[in-house]
Amino acid sequence: MSRLAAAALRGALTASGARSCSISVAFPSASSRLFSTDASGAVAGSQDDSSSGEGHTYGRFYTNISGVGRLGKNMLKTDIIHYLDQCELSLDDVKIDYNKGFYPMGALLKFPSVESFEKAVRQTIQGRMYRLERVSPDEWEHKISLNGKAVLLQGVPRNAQVDDIERFLCGTNYEAPPFENSIRAGVPEPVRMVLVKFGSRTDATNAFIAKNKGFCLNNPVTMRVIQ
Template sequence: MLRLKVFGHALKSNITQNPNTKRGLPLLPDGRCRAFCTAGSEQQQQQEEGASSPVDPFLQPPPKGLTYGRLTGFGRNALKTDLIHFFDGCNLTVEDIKVEYNRTFVPLGMLLQFPSRSAFDTATRLVFRRGRLYRLDKVDRGQWDIVTPYDGKVLLFQGIPRQAFPEDVERFLSGCRYDGSDLQLLMRPGFPDPIRLALVRFPTQLDAMNALRMKNRGFCINSPITARILQ
């Protein structure tokens, strides 16, 4: 009996003096009590796994920042203002729209710059409800950057004679206010003969519209010329 009392006193003294014990339970290095029961261990493991597991992406809010899309299926004569009215509520401006042309300047699609991902999602729903012929796809910033904006300040003249010189085109444009240093004569494949084109940049959209009214269906060296504004 005396030995049992001595042993119990020594055990109690050891627990009291040991800094790594709390209420008789051993402590982990971070100060938490070690759980001996299976239920406590499983609960602790679930809490640790829940803290380290990633958040479900479907529950995250939509990312902020600019989002880009490519719209196809619109008519050849569609204007930027037509798209702004179509995508009402998406906060688009004319500066947020670029027209993508092929080598003969036939429009292939329109690149749209939305102020946020939520605005792009709204546009997608509008396409589904209003314009079944349209198609809106998400694209990256690189596709937006490579498209040249003309902003309604460039006229495309078609039907330029193959033998015409830049001086002949300048005489054809007499009376118009344009940038003579940015006049380009281009040759594109056509049937049965190649097509001669001229690109002329004007200081403002108003100057381009005035030149369109004055020179569309005019003549350059007895050849009929058609003019079209590039957006």
């Protein structure tokens, strides 16, 4: 082999070795970025998102009595919050689910995280009095809550007019009519119910304290704050 050919061969081998070396160094650095636990890494970021529990989780809470599936009619939002005292719930995180007769069938709850929901599940299992099942965000969003700013009058005379009801409510900060009227079955006759809205929870509570078991056209009227 001529000296010129030998020199050319050595140059080619040297260049090839340099490229192989540079490639072998580049691959490990790319792999280390891919599997890094740093939050800036793509895989690490997806792992953090899946395990962080961030974002709201929703549930339905109701009694564990077989065949009933509802709440006690006198149960308050605060009762539920105190029962699930490990879950960081506020009044705005609870919506009472009423049927057409304004009997509470359960409560929709908004938890701040998956972890908070799981704590609530453990508490209900340990207590055995209630059940908690997961529901979709849509069920929460579509449920309208009166949020303690309404009072249900029960036993209003069938012949009572709007001005009769307003006289009964005199001295309270109720919202102007129209009022929402409904009838439920009762003994010995159906019971007329009137839903009255107020500007705040405090106004509704004060009206209940002042007027519960008062008389409208000589009929006793019981009241209940609707949450």
